Amino acid sequence: xxxxxxxxxxxxxxxxxxxxxxxxxxxxxxxxxxxxxxxxxxxxxxxxxxxxxxxxxxxxxxxxxxxxxxxxxxxxxxxxxxxxxxxxxxxxxxxxxxxxxxxxxxxxxxxxxxxxxxxxxxxxxxxxxxxxxxxxxxxxxxxxxxxxxxxxxxxxxxxxxxxxxxxxxxxxxxxxxxxxxxxxxxxxxxxxxxxxxxxxxxxxxxxxxxxxxxxxxxxxxxxxxxxxxxxxxxxxxxxxxxxxxxxxxxxxxxxxxxxxxxxxxxxxxxxxxxxxxxxxxxxxxxxxxxxx
Amino acid sequence: xxxxxxxxxxxxxxxxxxxxxxxxxxxxxxxxxxxxxxxxxxxxxxxxxxxxxxxxxxxxxxxxxxxxxxxxxxxxxxxxxxxxxxxxxxxxxxxxxxxxxxxxxxxxxxxxxxxxxxxxxxxxxxxxxxxxxxxxxxxxxxxxxxxxxxxxxxxxxxxxxxxxxxxxxxxxxxxxxxxxxxxxxxxxxxxxxxxxxxxxxxxxxxxxxxxxxxxxxxxxxxxxxxxxxxxxxxxxxxxxxxxxxxxxxxxxxxxxxxxxxxxxxxxxxxxxxxxxxxxxxxxxxxxxxxxxxxxx
Numbered sequence: 001x002x003x004x005x006x007x008x009x010x011x012x013x014x015x016x017x018x019x020x021x022x023x024x025x026x027x028x029x030x031x032x033x034x035x036x037x038x039x040x041x042x043x044x045x046x047x048x049x050x051x052x053x054x055x056x057x058x059x060x061x062x063x064x065x066x067x068x069x070x071x072x073x074x075x076x077x078x079x080x081x082x083x084x085x086x087x088x089x090x091x092x093x094x095x096x097x098x099x100x101x102x103x104x105x106x107x108x109x110x111x112x113x114x115x116x117x118x119x120x121x122x123x124x125x126x127x128x129x130x131x132x133x134x135x136x137x138x139x140x141x142x143x144x145x146x147x148x149x150x151x152x153x154x155x156x157x158x159x160x161x162x163x164x165x166x167x168x169x170x171x172x173x174x175x176x177x178x179x180x181x182x183x184x185x186x187x188x189x190x191x192x193x194x195x196x197x198x199x200x201x202x203x204x205x206x207x208x209x210x211x212x213x214x215x216x217x218x219x220x221x222x223x224x225x226x227x228x229x230x231x232x233x234x235x236x237x238x239x240x241x242x243x244x245x246x247x248x249x250x251x252x253x254x255x256x257x258x259x260x261x262x263x264x265x266x267x268x269x270x271x272x273x274x275x276x277x278x279x280x281x282x283x284x285x286x287x288x289x290x291x292x
Numbered sequence: 293x294x295x296x297x298x299x300x301x302x303x304x305x306x307x308x309x310x311x312x313x314x315x316x317x318x319x320x321x322x323x324x325x326x327x328x329x330x331x332x333x334x335x336x337x338x339x340x341x342x343x344x345x346x347x348x349x350x351x352x353x354x355x356x357x358x359x360x361x362x363x364x365x366x367x368x369x370x371x372x373x374x375x376x377x378x379x380x381x382x383x384x385x386x387x388x389x390x391x392x393x394x395x396x397x398x399x400x401x402x403x404x405x406x407x408x409x410x411x412x413x414x415x416x417x418x419x420x421x422x423x424x425x426x427x428x429x430x431x432x433x434x435x436x437x438x439x440x441x442x443x444x445x446x447x448x449x450x451x452x453x454x455x456x457x458x459x460x461x462x463x464x465x466x467x468x469x470x471x472x473x474x475x476x477x478x479x480x481x482x483x484x485x486x487x488x489x490x491x492x493x494x495x496x497x498x499x500x501x502x503x504x505x506x507x508x509x510x511x512x513x514x515x516x517x518x519x520x521x522x523x524x525x526x527x528x529x530x531x532x533x534x535x536x537x538x539x540x541x542x543x544x545x546x547x548x549x550x551x552x553x554x555x556x557x558x559x560x561x562x563x564x565x566x567x568x569x570x571x572x573x574x575x576x577x578x579x580x581x582x583x584x585x586x587x588x
Contacts, residue, residue: 044430110303140318163314224405226523242407249411274403
């Protein structure tokens with residue numbers, strides 16, 4: 001009897017946890033398809049009577065549109081900002097991930113397999129860098145980008161994000177490389193394969209899970225970065241989505257239904273990545289933490 | 293030195309270049325700026341002033357308040373996250389139906405941009421039409437005309453920020469702790485059951501000590517990032533009402549990029565870093581991490 005009550009309690013807690021985690025998402029989505037009167041009410045409306053997907057259509061087609069509630073006008077300008085924010089975010093995060101993986105793999109391979117002077121020292125150094133608070137870097141990096149006229153460019157952001165993520169990527173990749181059997185490389189070396197050849201033909205294809213883990217973390221971190229984007233960008237040339245969204249939320253008289261629509265679309269890329277490839281993300285997060 | 297002995301250095305070179313130019317050099321540069329009168333509005337007056345910026349900082353009541361409110365935020369939110377995370381992890385470690393589905397949800401809030409999460413909660417906290425107030429109205433705890441302004445009073449605002457941060461990161465804590473639980477050998481648990489240990493004893497003397505490395509990892513990482521909280525605050529309160537939620541990074545950003553006083557802001561961010569180091573050291577000492585070299 002005792003165990004049954006206990007099980008019941010467990011399941012109640014489980015349901016509570018699921019509700020607590022998912023409800024803000026569900027609420028945001030429901031708000032994005034509510035009509036104006038259902039949105040701006042002082043009573044609890046959970047499910048909209050007639051789901052209204054017109055806000056999504058508005059963002060996707062980019063057309064100027066008058067929303068259901070009177071006086072709430074979403075100008076084409078706003079929609080354009082959202083679209084460019086999304087494009088900038090995907091470009092910046094995508095390239096950051098790519099560059100991190102290429103440069104990081106080379107560095108990690110040298111740490112995992114090659115022998116040279118200063119290797120251990122360099123690696124401890126990179127480990128320490130993972131714990132440098134980025135707060136310290138904001139003023140100098142802003143001045144640096146200003147000096148090189150890289151303010152308000154995607155290139156500037158990619159440059160900054162790459163270096164923030166690189167130490168972590170190197171760490172994860174090193175641990176994955178070390179877990180591969182060394183016999184394969186020895187065999188290749190006997191067959192006359194050079195270090196670059198070994199890396200590209202043997203190591204990298206085998207460490208696809210590691211690359212995925214490191215890449216996902218790099219993408220997620222770059223996609224959500226806000227402070228540097230806020231400071232280093234000024235226009236739609238390079239403003240990323242977190243920034244555009246923060247601007248929307250801060251504006252008075254903004255249609256909350258529209259803001260919720262933007263939020264739903266804006267979280268979609270990392271949301272889907274996290275949902276469907278979390279095995280890799282967790283592996284990446286734990287690399288070096290557990291397998292010590 | 294022969295050609296092939298140089299190859300490793302070619303492998304590591306690109307990474308080092310980027311890391312040096314974007315981390316090491318700026319770190320030093322930032323320190324030198326913090327010792328200067330460096331205001332972008334008055335570029336002709338840039339000059340070395342020693343530790344004056346630091347002295348001025350600690351004479352500014354708002355800065356001292358920033359330190360205190362940030363420490364409060366860090367301690368409260370990180371510890372609630374750890375406790376809730378531990379609870380969730382222990383629950384999901386039981387053989388329950390549907391738990392793999394729940395595990396799949398845990399990583400989500402962590403993976404999303406803080407500004408969008410802030411925006412979602414801004415709407416939930418909305419005084420007139422927000423979810424929380426409407427919920428309270430529907431169970432008659434709040435009259436129809438009444439509003440509770442969750443972000444409008446200093447005491448509520450900081451806690452609204454804490455709740456949002458806890459929502460975002462306690463599942464993340466659970467993810468780490470679950471992975472830690474998975475590494476505990478079943479035999480240990482079984483044999484302790486045979487020895488007659490109660491479930492509370494098992495938790496206290498077996499599970500908790502074995503989870504210690506993960507707990508320390510979580511505390512270190514979270515404390516470091518929590519000290520630098522910015523995006524959620526920026527969206528939810530903009531430091532307000534008044535200056536009641538001016539956390540350290542918000543203070544530094546305000547000085548640096550609203551008032552363009554770079555030297556002063558750089559000094560503020562150095563002080564933030566020093567607090568992070570102090571906290572990390574305290575954790576290490578309290579939890580007595582055996583300092584092993586080499587890692588493996």
